[in-house]
Amino acid sequence: MPVDGLGCHSGSELKKAAELSGNSELLAQFAKDYPQGPHDKPQSMCPAFGSLRVGLRMRRVATVLSGSACCVYGLTFVSHFYGARRSVGYVPFNSETLVTGKLFEDIRDSVHELADPDLYDAIVVTNLCVPTASGVPLRLLPDEINGVRIVGIDVPGFGIPTHAEAKDVLAGAMLNYARKEIEAGPVAAPQGGKSDRPTVSLLGEMFPADPVMIGAMLAPMGLAAGPVVPTREWRELYSALDCGAVAAIHPFYTAAIR
Numbered sequence: 001m002p003v004d005g006l007g008c009h010s011g012s013e014l015k016k017a018a019e020l021s022g023n024s025e026l027l028a029q030f031a032k033d034y035p036q037g038p039h040d041k042p043q044s045m046c047p048a049f050g051s052l053r054v055g056l057r058m059r060r061v062a063t064v065l066s067g068s069a070c071c072v073y074g075l076t077f078v079s080h081f082y083g084a085r086r087s088v089g090y091v092p093f094n095s096e097t098l099v100t101g102k103l104f105e106d107i108r109d110s111v112h113e114l115a116d117p118d119l120y121d122a123i124v125v126t127n128l129c130v131p132t133a134s135g136v137p138l139r140l141l142p143d144e145i146n147g148v149r150i151v152g153i154d155v156p157g158f159g160i161p162t163h164a165e166a167k168d169v170l171a172g173a174m175l176n177y178a179r180k181e182i183e184a185g186p187v188a189a190p191q192g193g194k195s196d197r198p199t200v201s202l203l204g205e206m207f208p209a210d211p212v213m214i215g216a217m218l219a220p221m222g223l224a225a226g227p228v229v230p231t232r233e234w235r236e237l238y239s240a241l242d243c244g245a246v247a248a249i250h251p252f253y254t255a256a257i258r
């Protein structure tokens with residue numbers, strides 16, 4: 001494959017390719033949202049692990065990666081090391097399927113095959129470095145198939161510095177999708193019912209006991225702790241949007257706030 005030799009270390013080359021393949025607007029937004037560190041390469045192990053982990057932790061959400069086999073091997077290895085209890089979907093490619101557009105068709109076929117509403121609320125498809133550099137247009141995937149939402153994101157190591165920003169990319173894409181659903185009509189109510197007090201959505205992952213402590217601090221102010229974003233299931237996104245205020249616990253969340 002001519003894509004061999006392109007990896008985390010070739011950030012600027014891949015970036016140039018992405019700009020030429022129609023992704024310059026996306027990269028400009030990343031540059032605005034996520035300041036680079038001391039160099040234009042990933043500042044951590046593959047940043048896409050952040051968004052992959054968010055998807056893997058959500059109930060009834062399937063994840064599909066599109067990228068070089070070595071990247072996908074590393075990502076799936078680490079996700080299982082950290083206790084992911086489900087498979088990670090992978091759509092492989094070669095130089096021919098990448099340049100002819102067949103890779104996009106293969107991704108589309110895979111989401112159609114996977115979209116079983118009995119099993120999933122959503123499928124997250126992630127373009128890693130090489131498909132992003134080649135401009136594989138995930139935005140052209142259907143928004144939903146058989147009632148299963150399809151969320152396509154680009155999470156390249158050139159543009160997304162660490163796991164934290166990658167989590168923001170996916171949380172932001174999901175919130176954006178959920179907001180459109182709310183605007184279009186009634187959506188599922190929160191599992192435990194709606195709080196009788198205004199809620200504060202908590203932006204950024206935290207330890208399970210933290211929301212309880214934060215809730216105790218908010219109670220005297222007549223407020224309640226809302227969902228933690230990234231959420232653990234799709235319907236929590238609606239509650240997160242239906243909040244009185246947002247507390248950004250981590251500083252990396254920009255797309256989610258938008």
Ligand code: SF4
Pocket residue numbers: 006007008009042046047048067068071074128129130156157158
């Ligand atoms: S997808 Fe991740 S592992 Fe692969 S080249 Fe990009 S940053 Fe590196």
